[in-house]
Amino acid sequence: MLITIDKVLTKEQVLQFREQLDAAPWQDGAATAGTLARSAKRNLQLDDESALCTQLGQQILRILAQTPRFISAALPRAIYPPKFNRYTDGGTYGAHVDSSLMFLPGSHQQIRTDLSATLFLAEPDDYDGGELEVEGPFGVQEIKLEAGDMVLYPSTSLHRVTPVTRGARVASFFWIESLVPDEGERSLLFDLDQTVQQLTPSMAPDDPRLVQLTGIYHNLVRRWART
Ligand SMILES: O=C(O)CCC(=O)C(=O)O
Numbered sequence: 001m002l003i004t005i006d007k008v009l010t011k012e013q014v015l016q017f018r019e020q021l022d023a024a025p026w027q028d029g030a031a032t033a034g035t036l037a038r039s040a041k042r043n044l045q046l047d048d049e050s051a052l053c054t055q056l057g058q059q060i061l062r063i064l065a066q067t068p069r070f071i072s073a074a075l076p077r078a079i080y081p082p083k084f085n086r087y088t089d090g091g092t093y094g095a096h097v098d099s100s101l102m103f104l105p106g107s108h109q110q111i112r113t114d115l116s117a118t119l120f121l122a123e124p125d126d127y128d129g130g131e132l133e134v135e136g137p138f139g140v141q142e143i144k145l146e147a148g149d150m151v152l153y154p155s156t157s158l159h160r161v162t163p164v165t166r167g168a169r170v171a172s173f174f175w176i177e178s179l180v181p182d183e184g185e186r187s188l189l190f191d192l193d194q195t196v197q198q199l200t201p202s203m204a205p206d207d208p209r210l211v212q213l214t215g216i217y218h219n220l221v222r223r224w225a226r227t
């Protein structure tokens with residue numbers, strides 16, 4: 001399931017990010033891709049080890065930690081530090097599936113990539129192309145969101161970024177290991193949680209039906225979560 005999270009960053013925050021990113025040095029993205037992805041990848045990337053990457057990445061993680069829709073959708077166990085990419089002049093990323101395991105930078109610890117995330121940092125009108133195309137059970141879905149909005153998609157999906165033929169597409173991208181590895185179970189939990197959240201304002205907090213539904217949510221998490 002694709003899940004979009006609107007307004008992770010305000011427009012003001014996007015401008016602040018872009019001022020710094022646009023002035024930063026960018027590297028060839030292919031240098032950091034795995035063997036298979038390398039030939040498909042034609043974009044630019046911010047140096048992962050730069051102070052700017054660390055600082056902006058941490059800002060994103062702090063915001064996500066306080067974004068209930070993100071927590072509900074991802075049930076994060078670990079998050080790979082956000083990276084930043086830029087596509088211009090026909091830049092593209094051909095069809096690929098992300099690596100299943102990734103070492104956290106400077107560590108021997110690996111995370112399993114359950115969810116992939118793209119946080120858009122350019123307005124859709126400012127570039128042509130650059131759609132993120134994700135293959136799912138109902139065909140290919142095209143994603144091109146407003147600056148500040150984010151999409152989460154299962155890391156099992158084949159996906160690509162179409163060539164950017166005008167302007168620049170700038171984004172942050174990263175991966176999440178979820179407490180609930182199974183995509184189907186995670187989707188059910190997300191739907192249940194969203195429904196409970198929608199019902200809550202119209203019901204007394206001690207309404208037995210709400211108490212029951214909340215209990216079911218927690219008992220399913222207990223059953224499915226791998227800590
Ligand atoms: O730029 C994007 O939206 C996705 C990038 C991507 O698929 C990757 O780096 O693996």
Ligand SMILES: [Fe+2]
Nearest residue numbers: 096097098159
């Ligand atoms: Fe990818």
